[in-house]
Structures are given as C-alpha cells and as structure tokens.
C-alpha cells in the first residue's frame with residue numbers, strides 16, 4: 001500500500017469516527033453516550049496524524065486558568081464584524097460582557113471550531129461541550145455542562161505547543177484582560193494610614209475619552225511618542241538584558257490648555273495602564289512618599305502634575321545661592337546626588353528621585369513616571385539633567401496640523417471640506433496667534449451645530465489675537481527694556497543651565513526646527 005493511500009484511508013477512518021461521535025450525541029442516553037464518545041475519541045486520536053490536548057474548564061474542583069486564557073485568546077482572533085481569522089466563516093460566535101469590563105468579548109460557541117496559526121503552524125481549536133454526569137454529592141456546585149478546549153496539532157509540531165504556544169496564549173490573554181477591564185484612577189489623600197494592610201490610594205473608574213487619535217498634535221511627534229510607549233511596554237527583555245529598571249520618565253511642559261493632561265489620558269488608554277495621580281502636597285515626608293509609591297501596581301502611570309508648584313522641588317540653586325550669599329549655606333543639607341534639601345521641607349527632590357531613579361526605582365516594574373509643568377524654567381536642573389526624565393515633551397500652542405485635527409474632532413470636517421481660502425488664512429496666522437488647543441476647542445464647541453460659522457469665528461479669533469499680539473509686542477518690548485538687570489542675568493543663567501552641553505538634557509528628534517523649544521528626547 002502506498003503511503004498516500006494509507007493516509008487517505010486513515011483520514012476517512014478518522015472522519016467516520018467523528019461522524020459516529022456526532023450521531024451518538026443525538027441518539028443515546030447521556031451516560032452511555034459519554035462512554036462511547038470517550039472510546040471513539042480515544043480511537044480517533046490513536047489513528048490520527050494529529051495530537052490532541054484537553055484543556056477543561058474545571059480541573060478537579062478548581063477553575064482551570066488556562067481554559068479562561070484560551071477562551072480570551074481565541075476571542076481576539078475574531079473581528080468585530082464576525083469574520084474569523086480561520087477558514088470557517090460559519091463559525092458561531094458567543095458574545096459576553098463580564099462585570100467591570102468595557103467591551104464585549106467574542107467567543108466560540110459550543111462544539112464549534114476555529115483555526116489559529118502560530119509561527120507558521122496551524123492549530124485547530126474545538127470547543128467541546130458535553131452534559132456532565134449527575135453527581136451524587138459535591139462540595140462545590142458544578143455546572144451542568146462539561147466544557148473544554150481541544151487543540152488539534154500535527155504530531156510533529158507537538159513540542160511547539162508545549163514550549164511556546166501556551167505561554168504565548170497566556171501572555172496575550174493577560175493583555176486582553178487588562179484592556180477589557182476599565183482603567184482605574186488612583187489618588188492619595190492626607191492622613192491615610194500607611195500600614196501594610198491598608199491601601200493608601202483611593203480609586204475611581206477612569207473613563208477619559210482622550211486618545212492619540214483625538215489629541216491635537218503634530219502627527220509625526222504623536223507617532224514617535226506612541227512608538228516609544230509601545231517599545232517600552234514590549235521591552236521587558238531589553239530592560240533585563242541591559243540591567244536597567246523597567247521604567248520610563250516623561251516630562252511634559254508647556255502653557256496651560258495645551259494638552260498635557262489629555263496626553264497622559266491618551267497614554268493610559270493606549271497602553272491600558274492605570275493612573276496614579278500623586279498629590280505631592282498631601283504627602284508629609286519622604287518615607288510616606290516611598291510607602292505610597294511601593295503600593296502602586298505595575299503597568300501603571302504615576303503622574304505628578306504641576307511639579308513646579310511644589311516648592312521643595314524647584315530651583316534649589318536659588319536657595320543655595322541665597323544661602324551662600326547670606327553666609328549660612330549648610331553643606332550638610334546637600335545629599336549624595338549633590339542636591340540640597342530645603343530645611344523643614346516635607347518631600348524633597350532627592351526623596352522623589354530616589355524612587356524614580358535610585359535603588360527604589362526597581363521596586364515594581366513596568367512603570368511610567370510623568371511629571372508636568374507649565375514652567376520648565378523653574379524646575380531644578382537636577383530634574384532636567386540627562387538620565388532623569390527619559391523624554392521631554394513640549395506641549396506648545398496650536399499649530400496648523402493640530403488645528404486640522406481639532407476641526408475634524410469637533411466639526412467632523414476633513415481638510416478638503418473646509419473652504420480653501422479660509423484654511424489658507426488659518427495656516428498663515430495660527431502660529432502667530434499663539435492660541436492653545438483648549439481655546440480653539442472652546443470656539444469650536446460653542447458653534448458645533450454650525451460648522452461654517454465655527455470656522456469663520458475661529459478665523460476671526462485667530463486674526464484678532466495676531467493684531468493684539470503685534471500691538472502688545474511693542475509695549476512689552478519697551479517694558480522689558482526697563483526691567484531689572486538682575487532678573488535678566490538670572491533668566492540667562494536658567495537658560496544656560498537648560499541648554500548646557502554637559503548638561504541637563506540632550507535633544508533628540510523632537511526639537512522643533514523653528515524655535516528650538518520643542519521636545520527633547522534622551
């Protein structure tokens with residue numbers, strides 16, 4: 001007998017056995033049916049060129065985590081319109097939505113099949129559901145049906161399943177679970193007990209609608225931030241190999257209303273991370289800060305907004321200088337990193353950096369720190385020094401690209417739908433108008449029922465601002481000339497500190513060609 005004939009015969013035999021199995025399910029009483037199905041399944045497996053695994057929903061009396069993971073994983077193979085990544089388009093899908101989940105999950109219906117391809121190997125998954133035999137007694141009520149997944153894989157690829165496919169499934173399922181769960185926003189408040197049993201963070205559901213799509217920002221910069229985040233989230237191996245703590249720091253700076261908080265929300269939504277909004281003024285000292293940070297979970301963004309408003313974190317040099325001038329500078333107040341902690345201050349910069357940067361930074365992994373400020377020039381150079389915050393992102397006034405995104409968001413108007421002349425005028429004056437995306441949004445929201453009017457009004461506002469700025473530019477210039485010399489010297493020094501080559505930040509791609517004050521990425 002030829003080899004091909006042998007396999008054809010085997011395939012027909014396996015097919016026949018499968019057919020008998022189906023008939024049995026319809027005709028015989030449950031107990032007998034189960035025994036026969038069991039026997040036929042065994043025979044089928046012996047003759048088949050495939051190997052089968054049973055992943056049952058309940059393992060003894062415990063829930064089998066692997067079953068849930070497979071269920072979630074397979075649901076990701078199914079697209080929203082019901083098409084399946086496999087060949088079978090008539091696969092029936094079950095739809096579920098679990099508590100605390102923000103999305104619907106697709107799954108395989110009873111006794112349906114789906115194929116999945118992993119590293120070039122095809123795996124056929126069957127969701128097997130049979131009636132459970134009646135049990136006389138059980139400590140735990142069992143479901144009436146016995147459910148399980150049976151992956152079918154070619155015998156020669158068996159090692160693949162055992163080596164890496166199952167790990168891949170568990171990892172993916174974990175990711176899907178996190179994405180489906182609603183984000184949480186944590187915040188700290190004063191006087192909460194920090195003993196080991198209680199949780200010092202209060203949480204609420206986080207449902208901020210901001211996404212990278214809705215964020216008005218230059219698309220290239222947006223893309224680079226998204227890539228950076230993705231690389232970070234997938235970078236466990238890299239961080240391990242290079243001996244770095246798995247964390248990343250972003251400093252967002254720019255005037256109010258330019259989208260710093262919106263960017264943080266977009267980051268959280270993009271990665272599926274929770275947010276810890278750390279209110280530093282509520283933290284009494286460094287040890288309390290340490291305890292709070294130790295109680296944050298991984299896959300989270302720890303945010304300190306308006307970091308310049310916390311007096312002890314800004315401009316140590318000024319204090320140092322003043323102390324020196326008064327002849328009462330105390331060298332003991334400097335810490336190992338060369339920073340000086342203000343006497344009597346509660347949380348100090350060194351305390352904070354110890355956690356973001358020092359030994360404590362490796363407690364917990366996959367964490368992103370985001371600091372925001374409206375006044376980068378007020379920040380202590382220790383915070384800006386290279387190696388501290390990995391990426392400096394300038395959120396500036398609205399530019400033409402960002403303006404177009406806002407028009408699309410608020411008025412549903414694509415570029416081609418706006419009057420060409422008006423759009424050109426907008427392009428010419430938007431930068432000089434120095435308007436924040438928040439102000440643009442305001443005008444558009446006000447007129448959102450009438451898109452034409454909204455665009456016209458926005459153009460008027462832009463033009464008015466340009467005229468006002470030109471006028472006030474002259475007055476301001478005169479006023480500035482009369483300002484005290486000391487202040488100018490101080491500003492100059494601050495600028496030098498930020499730009500010094502051995503210095504405080506390195507520019508990477510994000511620097512703006514026009515005014516040189518865009519983002520810096522380390």
Ligand SMILES: Nc1ncnc2c1ncn2[C@@H]1O[C@H](COP(=O)(O)OP(=O)(O)OP(=O)(O)O)[C@@H](O)[C@H]1O
Nearest residue numbers: 214215216255256257258259260261262437438441
């Ligand atoms: N870049 C942007 N893209 C989209 N919307 C924006 C952007 N910037 C501001 N907005 C709109 O303006 C509002 C205020 O923005 P947001 O709170 O993010 O600014 P901010 O920079 O954090 O301000 P602040 O410095 O006062 O905290 C947001 O609710 C959003 O609707």
Ligand SMILES: [Mg+2]
Nearest residue numbers: 260261262305
């Ligand atoms: Mg903000």
